[in-house]
Amino acid sequence: MPVEVLDNELTDQRLNQLTQALGSGMFVHVRSMLHDMAASDVAFILESSPPRTRQVLWQLIDQDHTGEILDELGEELKDNLIKQMSPERVAKAAARMDTDDLAYILRSLPDSVFNQVLQSMTSQDRTRVEQALSYPDDTAGSLMNTDTVTLRPDVNIDVILRYLRIRGELPEATDTLYVVDKQDSFLGGVRISDLLTCDPNASIRDIMASKLEGIPVGMSDSEVAQLFERHDWLSAPVIGDDNRLLGRITIDDVVDVIREDAEHSMMGMAGMDDDADTFGPVIKSTLQRSLWLTINLFAALLAASVSNMFEGTLEQFATIAILMTIVPSMGGVAGNQTLALVIRGIALGQIGQSNSRWLIGKELAIGFLNGVLWSVLVFLAIWFWKDDIALGGLIGGAMLINMTVAGFAGASIPLLLKKMNIDPALAGGMVLTTVTDVIGLFAFLGLATFFLLN
Amino acid sequence: MPVEVLDNELTDQRLNQLTQALGSGMFVHVRSMLHDMAASDVAFILESSPPRTRQVLWQLIDQDHTGEILDELGEELKDNLIKQMSPERVAKAAARMDTDDLAYILRSLPDSVFNQVLQSMTSQDRTRVEQALSYPDDTAGSLMNTDTVTLRPDVNIDVILRYLRIRGELPEATDTLYVVDKQDSFLGGVRISDLLTCDPNASIRDIMASKLEGIPVGMSDSEVAQLFERHDWLSAPVIGDDNRLLGRITIDDVVDVIREDAEHSMMGMAGMDDDADTFGPVIKSTLQRSLWLTINLFAALLAASVSNMFEGTLEQFATIAILMTIVPSMGGVAGNQTLALVIRGIALGQIGQSNSRWLIGKELAIGFLNGVLWSVLVFLAIWFWKDDIALGGLIGGAMLINMTVAGFAGASIPLLLKKMNIDPALAGGMVLTTVTDVIGLFAFLGLATFFLLN
Numbered sequence: 038m039p040v041e042v043l044d045n046e047l048t049d050q051r052l053n054q055l056t057q058a059l060g061s062g063m064f065v066h067v068r069s070m071l072h073d074m075a076a077s078d079v080a081f082i083l084e085s086s087p088p089r090t091r092q093v094l095w096q097l098i099d100q101d102h103t104g105e106i107l108d109e110l111g112e113e114l115k116d117n118l119i120k121q122m123s124p125e126r127v128a129k130a131a132a133r134m135d136t137d138d139l140a141y142i143l144r145s146l147p148d149s150v151f152n153q154v155l156q157s158m159t160s161q162d163r164t165r166v167e168q169a170l171s172y173p174d175d176t177a178g179s180l181m182n183t184d185t186v187t188l189r190p191d192v193n194i195d196v197i198l199r200y201l202r203i204r205g206e207l208p209e210a211t212d213t214l215y216v217v218d219k220q221d222s223f224l225g226g227v228r229i230s231d232l233l234t235c236d237p238n239a240s241i242r243d244i245m246a247s248k249l250e251g252i253p254v255g256m257s258d259s260e261v262a263q264l265f266e267r268h269d270w271l272s273a274p275v276i277g278d279d280n281r282l283l284g285r286i287t288i289d290d291v292v293d294v295i296r297e298d299a300e301h302s303m304m305g306m307a308g309m310d311d312d313a314d315t316f317g318p319v320i321k322s323t324l325q326r327s328l329w330l331t332i333n334l335f336a337a338l339l340a341a342s343v344s345n346m347f348e349g350t351l352e353q354f355a356t357i358a359i360l361m362t363i364v365p366s367m368g369g370v371a372g373n374q375t376l377a378l379v380i381r382g383i384a385l386g387q388i389g390q391s392n393s394r395w396l397i398g399k400e401l402a403i404g405f406l407n408g409v410l411w412s413v414l415v416f417l418a419i420w421f422w423k424d425d426i427a428l429g430g431l432i433g434g435a436m437l438i439n440m441t442v443a444g445f446a447g448a449s450i451p452l453l454l455k456k457m458n459i460d461p462a463l464a465g466g467m468v469l470t471t472v473t474d475v476i477g478l479f480a481f482l483g484l485a486t487f488f489l490l491n
Numbered sequence: 492m493p494v495e496v497l498d499n500e501l502t503d504q505r506l507n508q509l510t511q512a513l514g515s516g517m518f519v520h521v522r523s524m525l526h527d528m529a530a531s532d533v534a535f536i537l538e539s540s541p542p543r544t545r546q547v548l549w550q551l552i553d554q555d556h557t558g559e560i561l562d563e564l565g566e567e568l569k570d571n572l573i574k575q576m577s578p579e580r581v582a583k584a585a586a587r588m589d590t591d592d593l594a595y596i597l598r599s600l601p602d603s604v605f606n607q608v609l610q611s612m613t614s615q616d617r618t619r620v621e622q623a624l625s626y627p628d629d630t631a632g633s634l635m636n637t638d639t640v641t642l643r644p645d646v647n648i649d650v651i652l653r654y655l656r657i658r659g660e661l662p663e664a665t666d667t668l669y670v671v672d673k674q675d676s677f678l679g680g681v682r683i684s685d686l687l688t689c690d691p692n693a694s695i696r697d698i699m700a701s702k703l704e705g706i707p708v709g710m711s712d713s714e715v716a717q718l719f720e721r722h723d724w725l726s727a728p729v730i731g732d733d734n735r736l737l738g739r740i741t742i743d744d745v746v747d748v749i750r751e752d753a754e755h756s757m758m759g760m761a762g763m764d765d766d767a768d769t770f771g772p773v774i775k776s777t778l779q780r781s782l783w784l785t786i787n788l789f790a791a792l793l794a795a796s797v798s799n800m801f802e803g804t805l806e807q808f809a810t811i812a813i814l815m816t817i818v819p820s821m822g823g824v825a826g827n828q829t830l831a832l833v834i835r836g837i838a839l840g841q842i843g844q845s846n847s848r849w850l851i852g853k854e855l856a857i858g859f860l861n862g863v864l865w866s867v868l869v870f871l872a873i874w875f876w877k878d879d880i881a882l883g884g885l886i887g888g889a890m891l892i893n894m895t896v897a898g899f900a901g902a903s904i905p906l907l908l909k910k911m912n913i914d915p916a917l918a919g920g921m922v923l924t925t926v927t928d929v930i931g932l933f934a935f936l937g938l939a940t941f942f943l944l945n
Binding site for chain 2: 056206293374
């Protein structure tokens with residue numbers, strides 16, 4: 038029953054089995070289990086294991102499969118494992134890796150190891166890799182593979198069919214063959230399904246899609262992903278400035294970009310790196326999280342220094358102190374809702390010059406309406422709790438101010454950060470919370486001081 | 492230069508052009524611009540437009556293209572537009588939609604319209620749709636299309652090649668043809684690229700991949716997505732309990748699931764629905780966000796009631812009131828870092844019985860270490876600011892307690908919620924913040940009361 042191994046609970050079971058076999062020292066058994074698994078499954082198990090188990094598993098893995106498994110791992114874990122490998126082993130693994138993944142790995146190596154690895158390669162691999170390295174990270178070039186099959190436009194289909202039969206197996210995930218002229222200029226593409234169904238006497242020119250668009254090699258990987266998503270592509274040709282065909286991008290690499298971009302927004306908003314390794318070592322994780330906590334400490338001290346300005350009020354009215362966290366809290370949540378929406382819109386490329394002003398206006402309006410709604414509710418809640426109608430009014434007024442500001446800030450901060458070329462997913466949350474905390478405390482304590490002390 | 496239109500800035504330019512043309516009432520021009528665009532591009536422009544522009548654009552769109560455009564829209568906007576359409580227009584659009592998307596749309600219609608739409612369909616379309624509707628939403632069945640091309644195992648390749656040539660064009664995104672026996676039981680698959688390269692005298696049985704795994708029709712769509720990602724599939728067969736081939740799932744629909752799942756985590760953590768429409772109307776958006784704010788109001792009142800327990804302390808020491816927001820704030824950030832990591836791990840299926848205890852232990856350790864680090868730093872900061880060593884010690888001690896709790900709670904809350912079948916991405920953040928606020932205030936105010944008042 039091949040279907041059963043698909044089930045996630047069974048992946049979990051397999052993990053349990055492996056863990057038990059490791060625990061009782063049955064290394065030969067574990068080795069043979071790992072040998073029988075697909076590279077992607079081994080990678081998944083490594084990702085899901087604590088550091089010590091990982092170390093043992095990694096040593097039990099077939100050297101021949103190292104490359105394929107590295108291909109499938111997340112960046113942080115991949116970097117760690119490679120750092121421990123000898124340059125020879127990296128070079129050996131390299132032979133079995135896709136060009137784009139290999140280029141990624143080489144980029145992260147120290148220079149000395151990098152050169153050693155390059156030298157241990159065959160000259161063919163070396164050329165292939167050196168070319169891939171010439172494209173900046175996070176561009177179409179870095180996602181690209183060079184395993185394209187190209188055709189000339191004036192050849193008949195049956196000649197092509199004979200050629201393909203002699204050539205043998207096509208590269209993985211080939212759905213389109215590309216048509217180029219003698220100078221390798223990109224002319225169009227022919228879907229392999231069309232080769233099967235069309236008249237064999239037709240020429241490539243007759244059946245090729247000349248409207249097929251080539252992706253410029255310098256386009257950002259997020260834009261490439263948007264195009265794939267919007268047009269349901271399985272693969273797409275990559276072309277240089279001179280319209281020469283350089284390679285192709287396949288959907289499996291694009292899926293990784295989509296996943297990474299989406300995770301980047303989610304993890305970034307919580308102050309985490311999207312490469313963060315769920316089962317990474319404790320000390321390293323602790324240090325990685327420190328930066329964000331440092332920034333937050335300053336934000337919290339800033340908020341405290343706002344309260345400090347109203348020490349006199351707080352000395353006289355303990356109730357004010359008790360209630361003063363409510364207004365910043367509601368503003369923070371309302372602002373974060375807007376922020377998440379706008380960050381997603383930016384990531385999807387939905388927000389541009391033509392509509393950003395409208396969007397800010399809309400979020401300001403929502404903030405104001407929510408402010409009206411919640412200032413009334415909080416007014417009633419506090420009046421009921423503390424039996425003090427003035428206090429209820431004060432907190433309601435502060436709430437209205439803070440939630441209106443939160444709507445405006447939640448929409449404009451990420452757009453402003455983007456204009457300044459600062460990543461809104463990373464910085465947006467902290468800047469926003471600081472604004473809503475400061476404004477919230479200032480509004481509530483300021484109103485209280487004005488009305489209660491005068 | 493067909494490449495240029497790929498550029499996102501040019502999409503933005505096109506949006507500007509459309510907006511201007513609309514503004515100056517050049518509807519005929521707009522209509523012809525929309526007519527020349529791909530359905531996916533029109534959908535993108537609708538998604539990126541404010542409500543009023545959307546209404547006008549929607550009326551200018553060719554009725555013949557409605558189905559394809561609806562296919563490409565986000566759920567909230569799609570639902571809205573369909574509600575405004577006449578049953579006849581929905582039925583007409585239906586003919587041009589994929590089965591899975593159509594089933595989705597029908598599910599969201601009121602019963603009366605639903606029946607009207609079904610009756611306006613051809614009987615062939617009706618059967619196709621009724622079958623798709625029988626599978627629950629969010630399962631493999633609901634992602635599935637029935638446009639499979641099937642083969643028998645004992646036929647020669649050249650017979651198949653002749654058959655395909657007569658049959659004509661293959662369905663979109665076909666990379667594999669499926670092999671079934673007389674009872675439609677699933678036997679395996681043949682990649683179309685292999686049909687091109689293998690010996691025409693071989694039989695299907697010789698070249699078919701019999702190890703190909705079929706996806707059970709009831710598998711959840713997130714698990715389907717994980718399998719596609721892990722195995723780099725372009726399409727996969729879907730089978731029923733009796734091993735009969737029911738249809739196939741293609742990567743373009745899976746990409747939507749991956750995107751939705753990732754967005755769900757991000758938007759959920761900020762208290763937003765992942766279907767939320769960035770350019771939706773104000774009143775509707777305001778109401779959608781209210782639920783989360785209501786819950787937060789209770790959480791904030793709970794925190795305030797903790798402070799209320801220490802009214803005596805707050806009355807005597809205004810400084811305590813000034814500093815009391817720092818400890819909950821740091822705990823909240825630290826806990827949220829852990830929460831984001833664990834929620835992502837759950838979404839990726841990385842966390843199971845075998846490693847969840849290890850993970851909680853690791854996050855507890857990180858929380859404790861961070862607690863030690865930050866209690867020292869905060870101690871120094873407060874000592875320096877307020878020139879009061881006892882106060883520094885109090886806040887440092889509370890910080891250590893709260894950050895340790897935050898690490899433990901950030902890891903265990905989502906795992907606990909998952910066990911209770913509550914969505915951790917949605918509920919996790921609010922539960923966690925409540926815990927870190929309450930514990931943080933309790934620890935700081937409690938320690939202050941104990942040491943300063945006694």
